[in-house]
Amino acid sequence: MNPAPLSDEQLLRYSRHILLDEFGIEAQDKLRSAHALIVGAGGLGTPAALYLAAAGIGRITLADPDVVDLTNLQRQILYRARDIGNPKAASAMKALTELNPEVTVVALERRLGGTELDALVSQAQVVLECSDNFATRHAVNRACVAHAVPLVSGAAIRFDGQISVFDLRDSDAPCYHCLFPETGEAEEVNCATLGIFAPLTGVIGALQAGEAIKCVTQIGRTLSGRLLLIDGLTTQWQTVALTRDAHCPVCAHRA
Ligand SMILES: [Zn+2]
Numbered sequence: 001m002n003p004a005p006l007s008d009e010q011l012l013r014y015s016r017h018i019l020l021d022e023f024g025i026e027a028q029d030k031l032r033s034a035h036a037l038i039v040g041a042g043g044l045g046t047p048a049a050l051y052l053a054a055a056g057i058g059r060i061t062l063a064d065p066d067v068v069d070l071t072n073l074q075r076q077i078l079y080r081a082r083d084i085g086n087p088k089a090a091s092a093m094k095a096l097t098e099l100n101p102e103v104t105v106v107a108l109e110r111r112l113g114g115t116e117l118d119a120l121v122s123q124a125q126v127v128l129e130c131s132d133n134f135a136t137r138h139a140v141n142r143a144c145v146a147h148a149v150p151l152v153s154g155a156a157i158r159f160d161g162q163i164s165v166f167d168l169r170d171s172d173a174p175c176y177h178c179l180f181p182e183t184g185e186a187e188e189v190n191c192a193t194l195g196i197f198a199p200l201t202g203v204i205g206a207l208q209a210g211e212a213i214k215c216v217t218q219i220g221r222t223l224s225g226r227l228l229l230i231d232g233l234t235t236q237w238q239t240v241a242l243t244r245d246a247h248c249p250v251c252a253h254r255a
Contacts, residue, residue, distance in 0.1 A: 006025065010056070011025075011225075012026075013056065013102075014028050021062055022219050023217070027217035028056060031038070032077075034057040034126070035166065037123075037124040037125050037128070037175075039112060039127065039136060040063070040131035040132065041063070042072070042088070042132060044205040044208060045096055045143065045157060045205065046076045047077055047205030047206050048205040048212070049078065049209075051206055053099050054171065055098045055213060056100065057213070059104040060096065060104070061105075061108065062089055062093065063107075063108040064087075064089045064096070064111075065109060065110050066088050068086055068087075068091055071192070075158065076201075078095045088109075089109045090109060097127070109195065109251065113139055120148075121147050122146075122149070124149055126151075126212045127143075128208050128209075129151060129153040129154065130154060131175075137176060138177065139189070140176075141176035143248065143250065145175050145225035150165060150166065150168060150169060152212050153165075153176055154207070154208045156193055157195060159233040162228065162229050163178070163211070163223060163228050164228065164242065165211050165224045165229040166224070167222060167228075170224065172244060173225060174248075175244075175251040177250040179220050188195070197233070215221070225238075225241065227242055
């Protein structure tokens, strides 16, 4: 996809990654060829996008229907006071391009769904789910199952954070629905009513970027098959093993 070798400037910009034995030029080159879809440019999506852009991913598609609000600035670190009232997706694109002009950023100022979501997922190497509602999470999961695209799912509310990877390239991996069945009774919780500890969104978002980079470069071991739970109030982390639900209505048909 990128036949040209990394330029001298790129070798310098990414030298601290290239120095890592497990990373090297090979992983940096894979990252440069990768396209990440980030659904939601809020508390999780903004730190995730910052790290993906800084690290040199080739392309980011970032979707969010909202405009920047004063209450967002407590944690949504891509935005500045001057962005209040402007669309999040466009503001984020500007900030990411200033950070790393080599990254192609596509801003979509709308809620994704239906055939558009399906097409975008099919074109991505990894999807980061950073939205704030179950309907979007399940729609993104269904598209990732359909196209066997790895899904990095994060959530944070009050002092509680969680993250997992549903690597749907692997036929044994569970999907989001295996873990959180869509019952229609799920209570929507959001930061506007319950609050959110600002740095926790940075922790989860940065972890999502790290897992996405590992998915596309195939280094190390991701959280596939594991759910990481973080208590930001006591700083305790625990990992829970996940298994695929053989009767999951979303993914049971997979080979
Ligand atoms: Zn499933």
